[in-house]
Amino acid sequence: MASSINASTSGAGGVITTADNTGILNIQSAASTVLAIASSGTTVTGTGSYSGNLSFNSGYGSTAVAYGCRAWVNFNGTGTVAIRGSGNVTSITDNGAGDYTMNFTTAMPDVNYAPAIATQRNGVNSAVWGSVKYDSTMATSNVRIATVDVSPTSTDPQGVFVAIFR
């Protein structure tokens, strides 16, 4: 059990409080706990939204602002090109060998974001690098990625991994 403060939507509505002596406090909406506070820690359930800067330590050494990944994708570039996993991405566009566009669901606030790009080699004697395509323009809605081998020739890697930080 726990003490609770419930913003009720049933009956007469309003705020319903219950109390015990467990030292735990649950903040509830319509009887569902969305925030649980205890001496051992705080648990947020469901989707959270925080309009300020998010700061934490978590082994960093001090509490400092953390900057989140705003979009990411993991896809294979060989055979049937397909997305294995993604976040804030509606699609990738296969423009040709080693040439892909990552399309964001929610656009970036400007074009000064930082893409981190990695690839998976196709074999022990192959090498593939990924970069923002040299003759492309980073847009708020998408970024174009190129992958090349040592020649450098455009090459499809078996894995392409992109994370967008802003």
Next chain:
Amino acid sequence: MNQRIVYQNDEGGISIIVPADCGLTIEEIAAKDVPTGKAYNIVDISEIPTDRTFRGAWTWQ
């Protein structure tokens, strides 16, 4: 999603949009991610070749 969106790109080749599992329909993704004014087709994934050796020579009719 076993469908793809195909359109002719400005570099003379074809571009193929691979949808993510993002909650949008293929039509909604096409409306968002196909460049404005480009004609496109929604095709089954089985119509896209898996041998990409000559990817730059692919055409769409």
